[in-house]
Amino acid sequence: MADDASGAGIRTEDIEQARKLCGHLFAERNSELYTSAHADAIRNFARGYGDDNPLYTDDEYGANTVWKSQVAPPLIGIAVNKTLLGDSRPPELRRPSFRGVHNFVSGTDWELYRPILPNDTLYTFQGFESVEEKSSEFAGKTVIITRKHVRMNQDAEVVSVARVILIHAERKAAKAKGKYVVEPASYSDEDIARIDEVYAGERRRGAEPRWFEDVSVGDALGPIAKGPITTTDIIVFHAGGYGFTPFAPTTSRLAHQNRQRIAPFYINNAQGIPDVSQRVHWDSAWAQEIGTPMAYDYGVMRDCWLSHLVTDWMGDDAWVVRQSSEIRKFNYMGDHHLMTGTVTGKRIEAGQPVVDLELRGVSQRGENTCPATATVALPSREHGAVHLPEVPTDLAEQAAKMMERHQELRRSGAGA
Numbered sequence: 001m002a003d004d005a006s007g008a009g010i011r012t013e014d015i016e017q018a019r020k021l022c023g024h025l026f027a028e029r030n031s032e033l034y035t036s037a038h039a040d041a042i043r044n045f046a047r048g049y050g051d052d053n054p055l056y057t058d059d060e061y062g063a064n065t066v067w068k069s070q071v072a073p074p075l076i077g078i079a080v081n082k083t084l085l086g087d088s089r090p091p092e093l094r095r096p097s098f099r100g101v102h103n104f105v106s107g108t109d110w111e112l113y114r115p116i117l118p119n120d121t122l123y124t125f126q127g128f129e130s131v132e133e134k135s136s137e138f139a140g141k142t143v144i145i146t147r148k149h150v151r152m153n154q155d156a157e158v159v160s161v162a163r164v165i166l167i168h169a170e171r172k173a174a175k176a177k178g179k180y181v182v183e184p185a186s187y188s189d190e191d192i193a194r195i196d197e198v199y200a201g202e203r204r205r206g207a208e209p210r211w212f213e214d215v216s217v218g219d220a221l222g223p224i225a226k227g228p229i230t231t232t233d234i235i236v237f238h239a240g241g242y243g244f245t246p247f248a249p250t251t252s253r254l255a256h257q258n259r260q261r262i263a264p265f266y267i268n269n270a271q272g273i274p275d276v277s278q279r280v281h282w283d284s285a286w287a288q289e290i291g292t293p294m295a296y297d298y299g300v301m302r303d304c305w306l307s308h309l310v311t312d313w314m315g316d317d318a319w320v321v322r323q324s325s326e327i328r329k330f331n332y333m334g335d336h337h338l339m340t341g342t343v344t345g346k347r348i349e350a351g352q353p354v355v356d357l358e359l360r361g362v363s364q365r366g367e368n369t370c371p372a373t374a375t376v377a378l379p380s381r382e383h384g385a386v387h388l389p390e391v392p393t394d395l396a397e398q399a400a401k402m403m404e405r406h407q408e409l410r411r412s413g414a415g416a
Contacts, residue, residue: 009170010141014096018145021093021128025150027086027402028124033243035082036121041241042072045079048240049304050226053204055316059118065207065316066385072116074307074320077124077151077160078300079241080116084123084402085409098143098168099264102277102290105299106144107165109324113391114159121154125402129163143168150395156403158391182293185228185334185364195336198225205315212346212353212380221313221341221357226305228336228364229297231282237301249276284333292330299327302337302370306359309339310374319377319386321354329369337361337369344373352387353380 034041039059046056054061055071062070072080089095116122126149133143149162187195202224227233238244247265250258259266259274266274270285280287284294303325310320331337338361345356359372377386 009100010098010143010168014098015131015133015143017094017096018128018131018143021095022131023127023129024093025125025127025148025398026089026093027084027406028081028126028149029083029086030081030246031083032079032081032245033241034080036119037072037076037080037116039070039118041080042070042076042116042118044239045076045241046073048237048242049301049308051304051308051311053311054206067115067117067316069117072120073304074112074311074323075110075300075304076116076241077122077149077162079243080120080122081124081151081245082121084125085406085414086125086402087405101168101170102280104167104169105164105327106167107324107326108300108303109163109322110303110320111161111322111389112159112320113161113389114153114157115388116153116159120159122151122159123154123403123406124149124151125398126150141170150399152399152403156399158395158399161395182332182365184294184332185336187228187334195225195228198223198338202312204312207316209317209379210313210315212355212378213382215343215346215355215378217343217345219343221343221359222309223338223340224305224309224312226302226337226339226361227331228334229331230333231295234282234295234297237298242298242300244278247276247278249278292332294332294334296333297331299325299370302327302331302361303372305337305339305361306370306372306374309341309359310357310376313341314376314378317379317386319388321349321375321377321389323372323374325359325370325372327370329363329367331363331369335363335365337363341374348383349375350390351383352377352389353383354378 043057046053051073055065056073059070126147129146129148131143131145135141145166145168147164147166150158151160152158247262248258265277267277269275280290280295281298282295287295306325307323341357341359343355344358347354354375354377357374357376359374360368361370362368379385
């Protein structure tokens with residue numbers, strides 16, 4: 001998130017600069033909460049979004065699976081990254097500032113190629129893929145930027161490609177529109193008991209293979225419950241794995257230093273204290289300043305909920321090939337969701353039996369806030385165990401070049 005007390009807003013020069021960046025991928029220098037996917041990082045990330053799958057949370061369980069090891073949840077790439085050394089950006093490809101602008105994740109698309117194993121180190125190269133200017137009912141003038149993130153391990157093997165759709169909206173315009181007026185959710189003891197029944201009935205497929213031949217179009221996934229969401233859930237998600245990069249909110253002397261580095265990110269609260277604009281996710285008073293009725297979750301949090309639904313259903317021997325989501329509605333403090341899905345197709349893709357899934361996250365208001373799709377490779381009695389997708393040749397070659405340059409700079413001590 002980036003916000004500016006001056007309310008500078010979306011400038012034409014920033015849009016033009018963003019368009020210049022399209023098609024260029026740069027080494028990602030920001031480290032995430034974890035730089036390596038050690039066993040504790042894998043476990044804590046899974047627990048951070050409420051997943052107790054022993055394939056992720058038990059460092060011994062995975063030895064008896066097809067993976068022969070503990071493995072990480074599909075979307076752990078949002079929490080693991082080590083600085084990738086690379087050549088400096090030329091001046092004409094500097095980042096646009098977009099000050100006075102608030103960012104919302106409105107969707108993601110993941111392609112998953114390799115498992116992330118304990119002690120794997122991840123590196124990322126990323127950039128803009130597209131820039132679109134349009135008007136929004138919520139915030140007036142907006143800019144939609146699709147960012148491409150290519151993640152590789154220490155051996156330069158591409159593990160995933162993620163595309164994140166970010167909506168840049170002017171904060172003051174969003175507040176003036178005042179579109180989102182909702183009543184805070186409240187629950188009786190009976191309401192909580194009904195949600196608890198869903199939690200109590202959730203089951204993981206686990207070690208029992210879900211054979212391709214046994215799946216039919218129309219089969220259901222879930223439900224699994226998520227929420228009612230509280231500030232505690234946001235804290236757990238941050239501490240468990242998501243972290244706070246790239247803006248790195250911190251405390252005391254480090255917070256002072258961070259204010260000097262990115263002053264526009266800090267906006268005074270009601271007590272006159274500079275605080276991070278990212279607090280829209282836990283501070284409802286500040287969230288109202290950008291035009292929403294209360295604090296709300298992260299889009300990537302619901303992405304993890306969707307992947308949790310899928311991995312519970314598919315079992316230990318399967319592989320998530322891709323997952324794509326749209327974050328269409330806010331998920332406010334106190335909201336709760338039922339995550340469900342349906343098998344919409346089954347086929348052979350590149351010699352691999354796969355099934356296509358339609359996924360939903362429906363709130364207590366009856367709104368599907370995060371429609372999504374996924375493709376899962378399943379073990380087959382006829383075709384055998386799953387095999388991992390082939391990494392496109394050009395992408396593999398680019399990863400090798402990025403890692404080679406990283407190693408050169410590391411040896412020279414340049415670290416450009």
